[in-house]
Amino acid sequence: MLELVHEGSVTSPKGYLAGATYAGLKTLEEDTLDLGILMSQEPAALAATFTTNRIESPSVTLSRQRASKGVAKGVVANSGCANCCVGSQGLADAKELAFLAANHAGIGPDEMLVCSTGMIGVELPMALLRQNVGNVDVTADGGHLFARAIMTTDSRPKDMAVSLEMDGRRVTIGGAAKGVGMVHPNMATMLAFITTDAAVEPGFLGTVLRQAVGVSFNMIDVDGDQSTNDTVLLFANGAAGGPVTEAGSDSAGVFQDALTYVCIGLAKELARDGEGAQRLVEVVVDGARTEADARVAAREIASSSLVKAMVHGGDPNWGRIMMALGKSGIEVDESKIDLFLSDIHIVHDGKAIPYFKDAVVSAMNVPEVGFRVSLNVGEGSATAWGCDLTEEYVTFNSAYST
């Protein structure tokens, strides 16, 4: 039985500390947090997924290397600067930042990972980081500060936690995520940090993380673009006690379900807060030949600029959904397709059902719009999330760096 933790965060699970400070990377306003540390008091099993962009931040390169050991204690994260496209200086800076943060937190330098997010093409302001890393107070209730420190164009922090019974003990999973632009499903799209006090076998931890990311962060889209810095880190420190969860354990299924719940919860918050967005759209594709087909189609529909614009206008221009479905290249039989907009049956057997337009416009004028496409050629189903494309997205992104 999954319970949502009231005001939960990455420090809700036992044995985690976090904190943040202002270092001056984003703005001159001193109440803006831009440098944070999250750590486990004991070594934690670690699973991670990283961007597949061929241009990657040296912060990703360093974290990827350290994550390969499957165990770590913490991560230092900065916003305001992506530490990307800066030549060889980038890796040196990432290493120094990790060293400084590890030293301050009292852990070994190799046990600390690094995540950076913000402008591409400018070097990390190391002078500011050296001055300020010592101001990060890591505490057992600092999770919300950490969630604020990783924000860039996000309008609000995104964090949560759930607790559940596993092997007779109460186990907690917390998570924080950021990233509302340059967001398109591919491996891991944005930054997300997930902590748990469950004891989990490292190989199984990697397996369940990949599965959870596959149905959550990999199924959202804001603008079809993919960051150079995407990272999802999952720490499991076992502080809740109890037996180690591994593949085949009694608790394997419930742990995976809970992790998936947290990942989907955070992923939906990212899409909902998409740059300029006013509406979340959930696209369900079912009856596909395979689950893979359903995933491809759901993502293609949620990523289409014309579908996003139609959601913005509350306009039941369903031909665009058919266009995006066809563009996905999956196997369809047009004469078997059913389509529902906000639960209203719009297309049956590939043909429009006459509908009262005002009623559909009204049904679409809600904060969460749902589309369901039933292909009726198999059993595969998948869900993707996107947001509407608004004038504000354009205005905002045409003047981001200037």
Next chain:
Amino acid sequence: MLELVHEGSVTSPKGYLAGATYAGLKTLEEDTLDLGILMSQEPAALAATFTTNRIESPSVTLSRQRASKGVAKGVVANSGCANCCVGSQGLADAKELAFLAANHAGIGPDEMLVCSTGMIGVELPMALLRQNVGNVDVTADGGHLFARAIMTTDSRPKDMAVSLEMDGRRVTIGGAAKGVGMVHPNMATMLAFITTDAAVEPGFLGTVLRQAVGVSFNMIDVDGDQSTNDTVLLFANGAAGGPVTEAGSDSAGVFQDALTYVCIGLAKELARDGEGAQRLVEVVVDGARTEADARVAAREIASSSLVKAMVHGGDPNWGRIMMALGKSGIEVDESKIDLFLSDIHIVHDGKAIPYFKDAVVSAMNVPEVGFRVSLNVGEGSATAWGCDLTEEYVTFNSAYST
């Protein structure tokens, strides 16, 4: 020596007739043309490319079937209705429209192809088409009327012609195209009609069309979406006289160059007139490992929403170009990349060159913005075209059907 024909159109080559009428498919304003016929007086060799969208209009299905014979006389085109997602009625309507137009034009029904463009999901208003097809006067100077009849959201008609010397004779190639939304490179993206009075062997005609489409219509992007009705038709009726051009002919190269020139000319006009667009952007990728790599990267950059928004703002936020390059998945060596914005060298060996921002902003404040990415890992190069993403695109597309 290629010469641009003054006010050229699809009827500039010898032996072609065209015309258009108002049939009431798009608007109640009677000066709006929405139904056109283009025909060759003699049977013409025909090459064609069609949409790869899995949902296709029955107009495409019928034309694809008739084009497979490699010879035809004409095409009837309507705007205002895509004749798509309408069940089995769509193919019956496409056949009847072709029959009516062929009958009126005095050619065999199987010699007439059909192209439809406009709203998806509504049936062709056959009563209006039956009433009005007889009003299409096809004449030797009706090319511009035909170009106007195929417009949907286009702000202006797009047609042109070039003439050249081939085997001692003057040969002309004319073209008309439409399509400024739901435009993303894949086989053929929009409607384009190309005519020539050259005599060309049908197999060679198909080869050169595929090559020309590959570097023109397939290299433009407005919004990443792909129409269900895309079609490019190329008629060659031999009315200029002279020997038949085939693979290996003396004239093969000049014909291909001229055809490519027309296709690129029309493709750039489509991108320039992209929905809401204010600027054309040309993306050159050179020094790639292969030409295929260069094509993928150039398209990815020209298609990125964040790059498009940055072009709109005249903002030299070049990290987004690097992001889109990396997202393309092609082989790059970050430390070898050079980047130029409007001829200003911005990145050398993967690192930013300090530049005077106001100068770059000023250089980008032009109707045609150029980006060049030199990968310096091989000899492959390619060019793609896109347009900026504007608030008007969103406003327009959030209220298109309502």
